[in-house]
């Protein structure tokens with residue numbers, strides 16, 4: 001199974017999100033792909049109503065199950081509202097101040113709630129240029145794995161490698177850079193969770209468009225893509241889906 005995940009970020013007004021959900025619902029896709037959209041949490045109920053059995057997710061969840069966490073979205077409530085997945089640790093959240101430990105708590109809460117977290121990891125341009133890309137990504141990965149502990153044995157999760165310098169910049173990573181990082185992540189995961197780590201899907205994200213999506217999906221180490229900007233307009237969304245099928 002390959003994945004096509006659409007992160008709508010905060011690009012869309014409610015009417016636009018609902019209109020795009022109708023496009024998602026009616027765009028046929030190859031059976032071997034899981035297509036899921038990640039609308040703003042406040043649009044989740046409406047989008048889910050349109051999508052029916054098609055999966056969707058939220059873009060983030062709170063670091064506690066319930067309680068004093070103003071402005072956060074409870075993973076448990078998102079699950080009840082029909083979300084199947086949640087992003088965790090997206091670079092736009094990290095840039096807003098979330099550190100590895102805070103993100104690790106969100107990852108563990110998402111697992112407990114029965115959501116499938118998509119742990120986003122990725123280095124900045126400076127970190128890559130200074131030769132620290134692998135260390136940074138592995139630390140982001142390990143901190144969440146440590147916090148989740150025993151939950152990793154029974155719950156599923158996904159990793160998305162999204163180099164910060166490739167997000168929203170039109171500078172997509174080279175397939176060789178993506179393959180290298182995905183192999184390192186798989187190796188690390190197999191050391192932490194054994195056989196399950198080898199099978200954990202790893203997606204690539206960062207300036208994916210209809211023109212380059214096939215290039216990434218052809219890489220054996222890539223289980224799918226996480227697409228932001230290009231997934232938020234009906235014409236481009238359809239072109240992306242066409243490129244998969």
Ligand code: PGA
Pocket residue numbers: 007162166167168169205206207208226227228229230
């Ligand atoms: P982008 O964003 O496709 O607009 O680069 C990807 C993401 O942030 O998940």
